[in-house]
Every structure is written in structure tokens, then in C-alpha cells.
Amino acid sequence: MSEIDYIQLSGIQHFSLCKRQWALIHIENKWTDNWRTIDGTIMHERVHDSSLNEKRGDVITMRALRVVSHTLKVAGECDAVEFIRNGSGIELFGYADKYIPFPVEYKRGKAKSIDADKMQLCAQAICLEEMLACSIKNGALFYGEPHRRVEVEFTQDLRNKVADATKEMHEFIKRGYTPRATKCEYCNQCSLKDDCIPAIGKKQSINNYIKKYLAEG
Ligand code: SF4
Structure with missing residues (x-):
């Protein structure tokens, strides 16, 4: 399978919310905007502006970072990855010191009762771990309502959910199956x-x- 056939990372959240919705979008290529999706797109365009990459104190923030996992066969973009200076972290080209990656995903609404957003963020962390040969314990979801961050721990349980979901998504694509x-x-x-x-x-x-x-x- 070539990288071009990999699952879109952002689809993990759709799949977790509603498998049919994911299949309509990613297998049947249907998409319709409503005010929520338009609002979300505008928010992501803002946070994906790579000209906003910056270094502040001990934190380097990179936006719209392309990531891939050959284990999960997923590819996509992280809204933002904060590289936090830490002696046990990894070296970054062009920077002194060592850093630990901390992915941050922006969502327009409120935190959900299910793990959909956490799974998407965890998949980003798995991609970063594979690409940078490191271990990432935490990341954060930033919710537009109520405008605050929620820290997420990448537990084995969450990682297993991501692995199970991506396996099922690949099976659906192979069968051309829409629930x-x-x-x-x-x-x-x-x-x-x-x-x-x-x-x-x-x-x-x-x-x-x-x-x-x-x-x-
Ligand atoms: S069942 Fe249909 S309408 Fe309901 S969330 Fe899924 S795709 Fe949307």
C-alpha cells in the first residue's frame, strides 16, 4: 500500500462519532458543509498558518505539521506541535538542546462524552513517535467553547482504541462498505x-x- 492510500488522520474522529458518516465522506466522497463545519474550517485555517511558527522561552511551536504512521497506515496534519525543552527529549534540526513533542488539536465546540477527539490526538502522537523515534505521554485538546485546553494522557487503552479503529477503517475501505x-x-x-x-x-x-x-x- 502506498502512502497515498493511507487513511486521513482527521477521519478517526468521524469514525468514532459515526462509522456511517466517516464512510459517506471517505468511501463515497460525500461532503456537505453546515455552519458547524464552516466554523471549524475557519478555525483550522487560522491555526494551520505555518507563518505563526514560533519559539517562546522553552517552547517551540510548529503549525500544520505533516505526519504519517506506517504502522497504522494513516497520514495527516497536526494543528500544532509544541516542542518543550527537556533534557530527556529529542534533538531538533536547527535548534540547540533537546525537546519533547506535545501535540495540540483545536476543536470549535465543547469536549465530547466519547473519546473521538482524544483518539485523533493520540493518532497524531503515534505518528510523531514513529517519525521522531521518541515517546509521547501527553497532548492537549483546545476547545473553542469554553476556550480552554484539556490535557490528554495517551494511555495504552486509548492507543488500543486507535489501533482497532484504524484496522476497521482499512477493512471498510477494502470492502467498500458503508454501514x-x-x-x-x-x-x-x-x-x-x-x-x-x-x-x-x-x-x-x-x-x-x-x-x-x-x-x-
Ligand atoms: S447516522 Fe447519518 S445523520 Fe446520523 S451522524 Fe451518522 S451520517 Fe450523520
Whole structure:
């Protein structure tokens, strides 16, 4: 498999929220913006500005850093990676001293009750570990609401979830498989709801949709 066929790192969050949503986007190439996705894109354009790379005190911040993991077969971009000066870290080309990488992912909304955002961040850390031959224990998610950082520990459990999800994503791609719709708490915010469950998007009866779905068996 060439790198061009690797899974998009950002898709891990979609897959964790709704496997069907991920498959619609990444297998069936469907995408529709709503105000949430537009808002998120604007926020990411801002944080992905590599001209904002900087060194402040003991921290070098690099933005829009391309990363890849040949183990997970994923590739993508980190919003920001802070390299924090630490004697037990790694050497960085062009800089004196040693540094430990600390990935930071920006999200427009609030923290979620499931691990979707944490898994995306953990996948970034796994990429960085492979590329830089180092070990990364923590990173952070910055939420637009309520405008603060939440530190994330990359536990073995979280790493296992990332490995399981990426394995399943590769299997879905190989089979060209899109799971059926199952209404979930994210449907009302989903920009794909008209493509996915037209009955919800057009405010028609969900009962009719379910009857049709069952009849198609
Ligand atoms: S509408 Fe719901 S089931 Fe369909 S893709 Fe969106 S979140 Fe998934």
C-alpha cells in the first residue's frame, strides 16, 4: 500500500462519532458543509498558518505539521506541535538542546462524552513517535467553547482504541462498505443528514424511515 492510500488522520474522529458518516465522506466522497463545519474550517485555517511558527522561552511551536504512521497506515496534519525543552527529549534540526513533542488539536465546540477527539490526538502522537523515534505521554485538546485546553494522557487503552479503529477503517475501505444509518445523538448536528437519512433532514416522520429501512431488511 502506498502512502497515498493511507487513511486521513482527521477521519478517526468521524469514525468514532459515526462509522456511517466517516464512510459517506471517505468511501463515497460525500461532503456537505453546515455552519458547524464552516466554523471549524475557519478555525483550522487560522491555526494551520505555518507563518505563526514560533519559539517562546522553552517552547517551540510548529503549525500544520505533516505526519504519517506506517504502522497504522494513516497520514495527516497536526494543528500544532509544541516542542518543550527537556533534557530527556529529542534533538531538533536547527535548534540547540533537546525537546519533547506535545501535540495540540483545536476543536470549535465543547469536549465530547466519547473519546473521538482524544483518539485523533493520540493518532497524531503515534505518528510523531514513529517519525521522531521518541515517546509521547501527553497532548492537549483546545476547545473553542469554553476556550480552554484539556490535557490528554495517551494511555495504552486509548492507543488500543486507535489501533482497532484504524484496522476497521482499512477493512471498510477494502470492502467498500458503508454501514447503515443508526440514529445517534450526533445526527441533528451532522452536515450529511440529508444524504444519510433524508427523513430527518426534511423533518419527515422517522417512523416511515424506520419502516422502509426494516422492509428493505
Ligand atoms: S445523520 Fe446520523 S447516522 Fe447519518 S451520517 Fe450523520 S451522524 Fe451518522
